[in-house]
Amino acid sequence: MHSAMAARNKVSVALLLLLCAGACVALARPSEFSIVGYSEEDLASHDKLMELFEKFVAKYRKAYSSFEEKLRRFEVFKDNLKHIDDENKRVTSYWLGLNEFADLTHDEFKAAYLGLAPARNDDDEDRSSAFRYEDVDMAGVPREVDWRKKGAVTEVKNQGQCGSCWAFSTVAAVEGINAIVTGNLTALSEQELIDCDTDGNNGCNGGLMDYAFSYIAANGGLHTEDSYPYLMEEGTCRRSPQGDDDEAAAVTISGYEDVPRNNEQALLKALAHQPVSVAIEASGRNFQFYSGGVFDGPCDTRLDHGVTAVGYGTAMRGHDYIIVKNSWGAQWGEKGYIRMRRGTGKHDGLCGLYKMASYPTKTA
Numbered sequence: 287m288h289s290a291m292a293a294r295n296k297v298s299v300a301l302l303l304l305l306c307a308g309a310c311v312a313l314a315r316p317s318e319f320s321i322v323g324y325s326e327e328d329l330a331s332h333d334k335l336m337e338l339f340e341k342f343v344a345k346y347r348k349a350y351s352s353f354e355e356k357l358r359r360f361e362v363f364k365d366n367l368k369h370i371d372d373e374n375k376r377v378t379s380y381w382l383g384l385n386e387f388a389d390l391t392h393d394e395f396k397a398a399y400l401g402l403a404p405a406r407n408d409d410d411e412d413r414s415s416a417f418r419y420e421d422v423d424m425a426g427v428p429r430e431v432d433w434r435k436k437g438a439v440t441e442v443k444n445q446g447q448c449g450s451c452w453a454f455s456t457v458a459a460v461e462g463i464n465a466i467v468t469g470n471l472t473a474l475s476e477q478e479l480i481d482c483d484t485d486g487n488n489g490c491n492g493g494l495m496d497y498a499f500s501y502i503a504a505n506g507g508l509h510t511e512d513s514y515p516y517l518m519e520e521g522t523c524r525r526s527p528q529g530d531d532d533e534a535a536a537v538t539i540s541g542y543e544d545v546p547r548n549n550e551q552a553l554l555k556a557l558a559h560q561p562v563s564v565a566i567e568a569s570g571r572n573f574q575f576y577s578g579g580v581f582d583g584p585c586d587t588r589l590d591h592g593v594t595a596v597g598y599g600t601a602m603r604g605h606d607y608i609i610v611k612n613s614w615g616a617q618w619g620e621k622g623y624i625r626m627r628r629g630t631g632k633h634d635g636l637c638g639l640y641k642m643a644s645y646p647t648k649t650a
């Protein structure tokens with residue numbers, strides 16, 4: 287297990303700050319908005335497309351500055367629609383749908399919601415060595431795990447246009463271990479991390495979950511979401527510098543450990559015991575429009591987004607997956623979640639899922 291100080295000293299060495307894909311609202315339900323239900327002819331009809339666009343504009347309360355801008359957005363929308371339609375014919379285990387990003391070009395999406403992620407320092411030295419689930423027998427690990435069903439996962443949250451995914455990923459893992467150890471599922475504050483954990487982490491401009499775990503362990507825990515609500519921007523730290531004499535910190539952790547890299551079995555062993563923070567590449571166009579099913583790419587492994595694995599299972603046709611909680615609101619994907627294919631034979635996992643997993647530790 288890392289001591290907080292040791293982790294802090296590595297801040298200057300590690301270069302990666304997850305820049306976080308942000309999003310305000312989210313996806314439409316396939317039944318309502320997907321192009322399923324529209325014929326080829328419909329999709330070639332200007333009137334039908336305009337009708338679909340107007341529905342989209344109303345649903346997401348889009349306000350364009352001028353008529354020209356609206357026309358430009360309509361062109362982008364049509365291009366995205368074509369992409370969604372083409373991909374839905376091509377991919378077999380998942381599907382895409384229209385969402386609030388549908389009037390953004392992919393470059394705009396990446397620029398607005400991802401930013402530039404520095405290349406990850408790919409050596410292994412900054413990974414902690416202890417892994418408490420090392421000796422877990424794979425034969426004893428359940429075939430399926432879903433921490434949502436065991437009351438260890440709070441509602442899906444929405445980071446909005448702020449590169450704070452690292453805080454959401456961290457907090458979901460802490461909420462999970464706290465619920466498992468104490469039986470009390472309480473939503474905790476991302477804003478507190480954004481405002482106060484500024485030594486290594488960078489608020490709306492990105493951060494890293496391990497730094498956040500070490501901050502929480504060293505600073506007496508995190509307050510509740512209710513007492514320290516989300517602002518979607520960087521604010522002033524509202525906790526007292528030395529401990530929390532004014533108001534008891536809600537939830538403490540002892541520290542954190544890293545899951546051995548590029549090791550699916552290790553991740554499953556950890557996931558069988560608690561939700562786990564993971565980093566992925568989420569900047570692909572299909573990730574942007576993911577609507578449901580078992581996602582299997584395309585994506586690369588340049589980590590740019592922090593999320594939380596909350597279980598795993600096997601879908602029809604034997605597609606094994608990891609259940610991932612995102613922070614783009616409950617309308618994106620499968621009620622805010624994405625099932626990501628596992629068992630692909632790719633050692634670093636789909637979208638780099640196995641490269642940077644870690645979890646908080648807590649004793650009863």
Ligand SMILES: *[C@@H]1O[C@H](CO)[C@@H](O)[C@H](O)[C@H]1NC(C)=O
Nearest residue numbers: 469470471472510535536537
């Ligand atoms: C759960 O934890 C929260 C935060 O510490 C606390 O306010 C609440 O009273 C607890 N609930 C129970 C049932 O213990």
